[in-house]
Amino acid sequence: MSPTIKVLLAEDQSMVREALAALLGLEDDIEVVAQVARGDEVLQAAREHDIDVALLDIEMPGATGIEAAALLHKELPAVKLVVLTTFGRPGYLRSAMESGADAFLVKDAPAAQLAQAVRKVLAGERVIDPTLAAAALAEGANPLTDREREVLRAAEDGSTNAELAAALHLSQGTVRNYLSTAIQKLTARNRAEAVRIAREKGWL
Amino acid sequence: MSPTIKVLLAEDQSMVREALAALLGLEDDIEVVAQVARGDEVLQAAREHDIDVALLDIEMPGATGIEAAALLHKELPAVKLVVLTTFGRPGYLRSAMESGADAFLVKDAPAAQLAQAVRKVLAGERVIDPTLAAAALAEGANPLTDREREVLRAAEDGSTNAELAAALHLSQGTVRNYLSTAIQKLTARNRAEAVRIAREKGWL
DNA sequence: ACTGCCGGATGACAGATGTCATACGACGGC
DNA sequence: GCCGTCGTATGACATCTGTCATCCGGCAGT
Numbered sequence: 001m002s003p004t005i006k007v008l009l010a011e012d013q014s015m016v017r018e019a020l021a022a023l024l025g026l027e028d029d030i031e032v033v034a035q036v037a038r039g040d041e042v043l044q045a046a047r048e049h050d051i052d053v054a055l056l057d058i059e060m061p062g063a064t065g066i067e068a069a070a071l072l073h074k075e076l077p078a079v080k081l082v083v084l085t086t087f088g089r090p091g092y093l094r095s096a097m098e099s100g101a102d103a104f105l106v107k108d109a110p111a112a113q114l115a116q117a118v119r120k121v122l123a124g125e126r127v128i129d130p131t132l133a134a135a136a137l138a139e140g141a142n143p144l145t146d147r148e149r150e151v152l153r154a155a156e157d158g159s160t161n162a163e164l165a166a167a168l169h170l171s172q173g174t175v176r177n178y179l180s181t182a183i184q185k186l187t188a189r190n191r192a193e194a195v196r197i198a199r200e201k202g203w204l
Numbered sequence: 205m206s207p208t209i210k211v212l213l214a215e216d217q218s219m220v221r222e223a224l225a226a227l228l229g230l231e232d233d234i235e236v237v238a239q240v241a242r243g244d245e246v247l248q249a250a251r252e253h254d255i256d257v258a259l260l261d262i263e264m265p266g267a268t269g270i271e272a273a274a275l276l277h278k279e280l281p282a283v284k285l286v287v288l289t290t291f292g293r294p295g296y297l298r299s300a301m302e303s304g305a306d307a308f309l310v311k312d313a314p315a316a317q318l319a320q321a322v323r324k325v326l327a328g329e330r331v332i333d334p335t336l337a338a339a340a341l342a343e344g345a346n347p348l349t350d351r352e353r354e355v356l357r358a359a360e361d362g363s364t365n366a367e368l369a370a371a372l373h374l375s376q377g378t379v380r381n382y383l384s385t386a387i388q389k390l391t392a393r394n395r396a397e398a399v400r401i402a403r404e405k406g407w408l
Numbered sequence: 409a410c411t412g413c414c415g416g417a418t419g420a421c422a423g424a425t426g427t428c429a430t431a432c433g434a435c436g437g438c
Numbered sequence: 439g440c441c442g443t444c445g446t447a448t449g450a451c452a453t454c455t456g457t458c459a460t461c462c463g464g465c466a467g468t
Contacts, residue, residue: 013290018315019223026226086217111222147445158397161424174446180426190426190454192396193362351415365454378416384456394424394455 004031005122008046010065011057011084012037020055020114027115039063043071051079053118058085058092066092066099073100080121084114090136091202093128103127142203143185151178153204156195208235209326212250214269215261215288216241224259224318231319243267247275255283257322262289262296270296270303277304284325288318294340295406297332307331346407347389355382357408360399 007024009032011017021032034049036042040062046054054072056065063071069081082103083096093104102121105113106129117127144152154164161179165172179191188194198204211228213236215221225236238253240246244266250258258276260269267275273285286307287300297308306325309317310333321331348356358368365383369376383395392398402408 013311015288015309015311015313015315015318016220016223019220019227022227022230022315023223084219105219107217107219109219111219111226114219145444158392158394158400160393170445171447173448176424176426177447178445180428183426188362189364190362196362349414374415375417377418380454380456381417381458382415384458387456 004029005053005118006031006033006049006051007118008032008034008036008042008049008051008054008079010036010039010042010045010055010060010068012060023111024115024118030115030118037061039065039068042068043075046072046076046079052122053080053082055082055084055114055118058083058087058096066096066101069096069101070099082117082121082127087202088129088132089200089202090132090139091142093132093136093202094141095202097128104129104132106132139201142201144182144198144203148178148182148185149198149204151175152182152191152195152198155179155191156204208233209257209322210235210237210253210255211322212236212238212240212246212253212255212258214240214243214246214249214259214264214272216264227315228319228322234319234322241265243269243272246272247279250276250280250283256326257284257286259286259288259318259322262287262291262300270300270305273300273305274303286321286325286331291406292333292336293404293406294336294343295346297336297340297406298345299406301332308333308336310336343405346405348386348402348407352382352386352389353402353408355379356386356395356399356402359383359395360408 007030009017009021011020014037017035017037021035024030024032033051034045036045039060042054042056056068058065065083065085069083072079072081081101082105083101084105084107085092086107088106096104103117103126105117105127109129120127151164151168154167159167161172161175164175168175179194183191183194186194186197188197211234213221213225215224218241221239221241225239228234228236237255238249240249243264246258246260260272262269269287269289273287276283276285285305286309287305288309288311289296290311292310300308307321307330309321309331313333324331355368355372358371363371365376365379368379372379383398387395387398390398390401392401
């Protein structure tokens with residue numbers, strides 16, 4: 001048999017991380033050689049451990065799994081990348097693929113697919129949920145400009161225009177303009193709905 | 205040795221659920237005898253399987269783990285209840301305990317605590333993160349009335365006052381009154397922030 | 409019986425928000 | 439060189455939101 005596949009596991013919730021490690025540990029040909037709980041620890045751990053595959057959760061402190069994927073892809077292009085997420089947001093899939101991911105799995109897929117995906121990416125295959133892929137293609141690209149995204153993100157917590165203006169060094173009018181165009185691009189009724197829609201699509 | 209502890213596992217994300225099952229499967233004295241993915245399937249599964257402990261995630265479709273815990277506690281009081289959640293919201297802890305839970309774990313606790321908790325509740329102990337317990341006691345009870353909560357929940361998606369009024373069969377003015385008092389009780393600047401705060405505390 | 413709270417409502421007012429027209433400099437493509 | 443887009447800004451306007459005072463009926467405590 002070929003040597004075991006060495007995997008780096010990045011996921012912030014210890015219980016889930018260790019449970020996934022236990023799951024992968026049941027497979028004879030897979031070995032979890034490193035675990036990290038933060039996105040910004042991925043690169044260093046990957047450098048230290050000579051891994052074949054990195055399994056990256058998206059929602060992590062420090063840096064998202066997608067950001068970590070982009071860094072890994074540039075520095076260690078031989079490492080295969082499996083992105084794992086709770087939320088099947090089409091925008092996530094799109095940016096994961098753009099960051100060099102080889103597989104994209106949602107956590108409510110059957111557990112068996114995890115080990116499968118690890119083996120497949122190592123064999124050069126790409127693994128993507130076809131339903132999600134269709135959704136990602138159907139909805140088109142993110143229509144928001146950088147600034148619009150920034151302002152929306154800042155508005156998420158319920159800040160007022162005045163606060164947003166101060167935080168982003170803009171005039172209040174400009175803040176309102178950006179929010180207004182964002183609201184229209186997303187066909188929302190107000191900023192709150194705009195934020196919700198953008199989040200849902202993975203555009204923030 | 206005593207017979208193995210029979211566990212029911214309720215968690216909607218298959219990958220996480222099966223991973224947790226794998227984790228518990230590593231323990232000699234614990235056996236996962238049933239798995240469900242929805243809150244409203246917990247009770248029936250518990251009736252069918254003669255279990256010692258139910259492990260319930262809070263965020264599930266059908267019914268929350270807390271609702272499931274309340275039902276189980278009433279129907280099968282002998283079954284010990286471990287509530288598991290992604291979010292360490294003090295309000296969750298409070299309502300979980302009120303629903304008869306014996307343990308409350310957050311998913312970013314070390315994996316070892318899971319099996320530990322299962323054994324402890326069976327021995328009659330209660331397992332609660334002391335930090336969370338302090339937070340739950342410190343913040344006091346949910347100050348919102350039923351209606352205020354309802355209106356806040358309905359406002360979450362960015363609906364306007366007019367839409368809220370129509371959906372809840374209230375006048376627009378009443379909707380605004382409820383939101384206004386909720387905003388003040390939560391010391392928020394507007395409805396968006398009020399929703400965020402209430403969510404954070406587990407009051408919705 | 410009285411008090412207080414909840415659900416529900418109205419009206420008035422101030423301030424926040426969303427829209428639109430318009431403007432200008434920078435930059436990229438053609 | 440011209441056009442489109444982006445970032446930034448202003449001013450004006452209409453509407454939405456948040457606040458407050460005030461009212462009513464019902465119901466739980468005391």
